[in-house]
Amino acid sequence: MRGAELRLSYRMAQTQPIPACDEFQRLGLLVGETGLERLRRARILVFGVGGVGSHAVEALARAAVGHLTLVDFDRVVPSNINRQVEATHSTLGQAKAEALAARVRDISPACDVRAVMARLTPANVDEFLEPAPDWVLDAIDDTEAKLALLAACVRRGLPVVSGMGAANKLLPGCIRTEDISRSRQCPLAKVVRKRLRRMGIERGVTVVYSEELPVRLADGGFQAPEPETEGAKRPQGTISYMPALIGLHCAAAILRSLLAEIPFRRRGETPRTATSSPPPPRP
Numbered sequence: 001m002r003g004a005e006l007r008l009s010y011r012m013a014q015t016q017p018i019p020a021c022d023e024f025q026r027l028g029l030l031v032g033e034t035g036l037e038r039l040r041r042a043r044i045l046v047f048g049v050g051g052v053g054s055h056a057v058e059a060l061a062r063a064a065v066g067h068l069t070l071v072d073f074d075r076v077v078p079s080n081i082n083r084q085v086e087a088t089h090s091t092l093g094q095a096k097a098e099a100l101a102a103r104v105r106d107i108s109p110a111c112d113v114r115a116v117m118a119r120l121t122p123a124n125v126d127e128f129l130e131p132a133p134d135w136v137l138d139a140i141d142d143t144e145a146k147l148a149l150l151a152a153c154v155r156r157g158l159p160v161v162s163g164m165g166a167a168n169k170l171l172p173g174c175i176r177t178e179d180i181s182r183s184r185q186c187p188l189a190k191v192v193r194k195r196l197r198r199m200g201i202e203r204g205v206t207v208v209y210s211e212e213l214p215v216r217l218a219d220g221g222f223q224a225p226e227p228e229t230e231g232a233k234r235p236q237g238t239i240s241y242m243p244a245l246i247g248l249h250c251a252a253a254i255l256r257s258l259l260a261e262i263p264f265r266r267r268g269e270t271p272r273t274a275t276s277s278p279p280p281p282r283p
Contacts, residue, residue: 051243053139167236
């Protein structure tokens with residue numbers, strides 16, 4: 001194509017009206033109107049929208065989930081850019097929950113998304129769980145707050161999925177989705193499992209974790225020599241795809257549960273033998 005023709009083609013493409021379409025048309029082909037309606041009605045409460053939580057939220061938004069509440073007290077800093085959906089140079093300094101909520105609205109304008117800039121603590125966890133959501137997604141890295149949240153969910157009978165450690169990991173194939181009682185080799189999952197057991201909770205928490213043993217950093221340690229900011233923990237190393245994959249597995253656990261009663265039919269199955277999509281592991 002000659003230069004003049006190419007420029008004309010570009011101008012025509014820019015002036016062509018964008019056809020009206022349903023952004024969830026392809027999803028509807030798979031799950032049907034019944035599935036879409038269940039997703040639109042779903043109310044998901046998300047704690048932590050860092051590397052794991054932000055990718056989970058985007059997957060939920062792109063799956064037509066109708067109600068999302070995003071809880072995070074933090075703001076975007078440069079070190080977030082390598083792994084967090086809302087973190088770009090243009091969002092530096094913005095509240096993470098608000099930046100991600102803006103992205104969700106751009107993806108799914110009909111989604112009722114609410115950003116709550118607050119820190120979850122053992123003292124205030126009950127305040128966030130009323131009214132009860134359909135699912136809780138835990139992607140926070142404060143161990144005490146995580147334990148309080150998970151224990152509260154179990155005691156209230158709320159379905160909850162929790163993302164475990166993604167730092168110092170490299171192998172995607174080692175990611176598992178299991179009940180906390182069946183987790184293994186993940187240092188964070190081990191701590192959570194033991195602490196919950198002391199509270200009298202043996203099972204009832206779906207966790208997404210990696211069985212990969214932690215990788216040493218380039219200097220031979222497991223943490224950076226110094227914290228990034230005063231009073232913060234010394235950070236661990238993280239590659240872009242590991243938090244994303246754990247977040248996507250968390251979203252998958254929720255979506256599969258919401259769609260568990262849809263009778264998906266696979267190749268080779270007849271209507272009589274078709275089964276619903278199995279929900280995530282539950283006790």
